[in-house]
Amino acid sequence: MRTERNLTRRLDRVFARLDREPERPAHIDVPVMSRHRVVLFSATLAFYLAIVWAVVTTSWLVRLDWQVMFFRPYQQWPQIHAFLDYYVVLGQRGPTAVMVAAWLGWRSWRQHTLRPLLTLATSLLLLNITVGAAKYGMGRLGPHYATVIGSNEMVRGGDIFPSGHTANAVVTWGILAYLASTPRARRWLSAVSAITSLGVGLTTVYLGTHWLSDVLLGWAAGLLILLALPWFESLIARTETWLFDLRDRWRARRTRPVSEPAVPVAPVVLTGPRGTSAEQSAPAREPVSSTRASRGLAHLAPSPHTARSERSPVTPAGPRRPPGADRAPRGASPARPLTGG
Numbered sequence: 001m002r003t004e005r006n007l008t009r010r011l012d013r014v015f016a017r018l019d020r021e022p023e024r025p026a027h028i029d030v031p032v033m034s035r036h037r038v039v040l041f042s043a044t045l046a047f048y049l050a051i052v053w054a055v056v057t058t059s060w061l062v063r064l065d066w067q068v069m070f071f072r073p074y075q076q077w078p079q080i081h082a083f084l085d086y087y088v089v090l091g092q093r094g095p096t097a098v099m100v101a102a103w104l105g106w107r108s109w110r111q112h113t114l115r116p117l118l119t120l121a122t123s124l125l126l127l128n129i130t131v132g133a134a135k136y137g138m139g140r141l142g143p144h145y146a147t148v149i150g151s152n153e154m155v156r157g158g159d160i161f162p163s164g165h166t167a168n169a170v171v172t173w174g175i176l177a178y179l180a181s182t183p184r185a186r187r188w189l190s191a192v193s194a195i196t197s198l199g200v201g202l203t204t205v206y207l208g209t210h211w212l213s214d215v216l217l218g219w220a221a222g223l224l225i226l227l228a229l230p231w232f233e234s235l236i237a238r239t240e241t242w243l244f245d246l247r248d249r250w251r252a253r254r255t256r257p258v259s260e261p262a263v264p265v266a267p268v269v270l271t272g273p274r275g276t277s278a279e280q281s282a283p284a285r286e287p288v289s290s291t292r293a294s295r296g297l298a299h300l301a302p303s304p305h306t307a308r309s310e311r312s313p314v315t316p317a318g319p320r321r322p323p324g325a326d327r328a329p330r331g332a333s334p335a336r337p338l339t340g341g
Contacts, residue, residue: 030115031178033230041227048220055140055161055213058152065211066150069143073206084203091165091200096172097124104179114240116179122232123171126225131167134221135159143208163210163218169197170222178226197222 031037054061074081089095097120104116140161141153154161173196177189201215210218 030233031230032233037227037230041224044220044223044227048217048224051213051217051220052138055152055217056154058150061213062152063150065143065213068205068212069146069208072208074208077206080206084206088165088200088203088207090173090196091169091204093124093164093168096168100172100175103176107179114243115236118236118239119179119229120172120175122236123175123225123229126228126232127167127171127222130225131162131164131218131221134162134217135164140211140214142214143211160210161214161217162221163201163204163214165204165210166197166201166215166218167222167225169193169200170219171225173197174222174226178229 051061053059101117101120104120107116108114136159138161139155139157139159141147141156141158142160145158146153147156170193173193174190177186177193180186180189197219201210201218204210205212205215
């Protein structure tokens with residue numbers, strides 16, 4: 001019994017927490033597009049374009065790609081192959097997105113705001129658009145499918161340039177540093193995400209699935225997305241406000257009381273004595289409510305015939321009625337007795 005009570009109390013606390021209105025924490029600062037960030041964005045973009053130009057022109061970078069491929073790192077250090085097969089999962093889109101979304105969802109619940117989840121969704125959408133367009137636009141083949149030694153393997157129908165694993169690792173783990181609550185946490189998470197994404201990129205080179213230049217371009221692509229996120233903060237804030245307004249309207253629609261339709265009551269016409277209507281003979285009655293209509297109609301309308309017990313007895317001397325019973329109603333002329341003339 002005590003265990004059940006404790007469980008019930010905990011569940012009540014959880015539901016009470018969920019019912020609280022969202023409040024943006026005051027101690028979390030939203031990043032802005034500062035001058036320092038603009039300089040970093042510009043430098044990263046220049047590096048991105050330089051890598052693309054070096055590969056398109058088949059420069060020394062392409063020759064380095066072929067040298068690393070012929071070196072075959074997976075044959076040089078086969079003892080770490082099994083570990084790196086699992087480590088490269090940290091750069092795959094599905095598992096990393098689920099893990100980071102679970103953590104940011106818990107933070108959204110604790111902080112009563114949708115900003116962490118909306119920021120993750122925005123970054124992944126930008127990643128799919130920019131990296132996907134670059135992959136299919138340049139169409140470079142990977143090391144395992146290369147056809148001509150020394151060529152850049154561009155526009156061959158591939159989808160290897162830039163490295164999606166590397167760019168995804170930079171964005172998904174770097175978003176944790178971007179959403180950090182304190183500067184110290186932001187520095188530590190930035191270092192951890194940089195090491196993780198660096199390891200994922202080098203692992204793809206070790207396994208022979210990417211060129212070295214693919215990894216360099218993937219790092220630049222992921223970093224560009226993280227640096228550009230402050231430009232989308234206003235859009236994220238408007239989306240959060242719209243979602244909360246939609247939730248409030250939905251709750252108000254569910255909790256709105258349903259008004260019961262009024263039951264119309266037909267007017268009752270009673271026939272009074274001597275052909276007069278009930279409106280003339282009876283005083284004005286209060287309107288009968290819908291709840292009392294079924295009970296009032298039974299005794300308001302008299303039956304056409306009265307029972308024998310209700311009739312006044314008649315004797316040879318005349319009816320036993322109190323004097324004045326045959327008095328005419330007010331306003332009617334009294335009947336004159338007939339006398340013999």
